[in-house]
Amino acid sequence: MQFFTQIQDMLIGALGPFGPVIAVGTLGIVLVLLVIPILIKDSKDPLEKLKRDQRERAGASGPDTARLRTNRKNEKLDKYASFLEPQDAKALSQVRLTLLQAGYRTRDAVRYYHFAQLTLALGFLTLGVLYFLIFKSGGKTSAQQAIMYILGPGAIGYMLPKYWVTKRLQQRQEEITDGFPDSLDMMLTCVEAGQSLDQSIVRVSNEIAASYPALAEEYQIVANQIKAGRDKPSVLNEMAERCGVQDISSFVTVLVQSQTFGTSIADALRVYAGEMRDKRVMRAEEKANKLPTKMTLATMMLTVPPLLIILVGPSVIGILELFTMAGQ
Incomplete structure (x- = not known):
């Protein structure tokens, strides 16, 4: 110091x-x-030249087909990849998983996230400098206050995308948790009616799309991947990773074990659906039990001061009048 x-x-x-x-x-x-x-510097990479030649050859079959086959990223952001992506593989994987669980599935999600952090930080920093020069530069301002006026908005702009992604992730996980028991009941009904698990997932995703769009989207992704020929265990495990909800992970484990050991999927769904209903009831009871504790502080702040004023106020006024009369 x-x-x-x-x-x-x-x-x-x-x-x-x-x-x-x-x-x-x-x-x-x-x-x-x-x-x-x-x-600005764009280093020439031989591998990039090879990829460009492959895209040009694939372009003969149409621009849309070429884009789907190569599944390339945004070329404008490729020049800044080393600056907009963490160099540590573990940190990059963690950020990508967080964005995936928040619902951002594009290949450039990490780059857009860091680009938003950089842009907002510089923009808010510029606003802080302008605010300081226009409104605070003429007065008596200490060096610490000047630094806070300038660097404070920049720090807020840098943290704003992280706050947005965190809130979106929490809301998405809450939506999936709330809609999961209902989806299990629908899936159990479809399986007991004679439909396969794949058909049940498609039907459930269509039914809950209006109420729980995030969960319906996850089911739709699973159905499309299974239709594409991928094995079911890997598809379900990826769904559990995308959701980031413990109930989904346990559900995936139940389905994978049921398929591995050849047990009835309907029986497994019936037992697990009952557990999810009980768990939802317990969550509701937990919120109800927390409500009196949360309302105690508000009740004391809003009712006790007026009550004290009504009860003690006249006595205080009378005592003050007595002291005034005694002083005279």
Whole structure:
């Protein structure tokens, strides 16, 4: 702390009262000037040339078919891949999984996420600088306050995409958790009526699309992947990974074990659907039991002060009048 204080005093003595602000702004400009050439630079990769030749040869069969076969990413973001993607494979996998569970399934989701963080951080930082120069530069503002006015909005802009993705992930998981017991009951009815599990998943996805679109979308993805010829266990495991809900993971385990050991899927669904109904009732009871505790504080804040004013107020006024009369 003493070291930073000495640097601050030195900057103030050399550049005036706003020396730290000028130093931070200069450092930011230098960093931007150093980063821009890295972003603009497009290194020629032999593998990229080979991919480009393959796309040109595939383009003879039509642009839409070529795009579907190569499943290429956004070429505009490819130049900035090293800057918009974490270099650590574990961190990249974690961010991709988080975005996948939040409902962002495109191949460029990680790049768009980091691009949004960078853009909002620079935009809010610019707004902070403009606000400080227009409204606060003429008054008495300390160096710490100036830094907060400038860097605070930039930090908020950087954290805003993360907050948005986290809230979207939580809402999506809550929607899947709420609609899962109903979907199991529908699936059990379809299986007992003679339909296969694949047909049941398609029917359930169509029925719950209006009430629980996120869960219906997951079921539809599973149905399409099974129709494409993929094995059922891997498709179900990917569904559990995309949802990120413990109930879905347990359901996938039940179906995979039922298929592996050759047991009845209807019996497994019946038992698990009953457990999910009981679990939903327990969640409702838990929320109901938390309600009195949450309302206690609001009740005390809204009812106790007026009650005290009504009961104690006249006595306080009478005592004050007595003291006034005694003083006279």
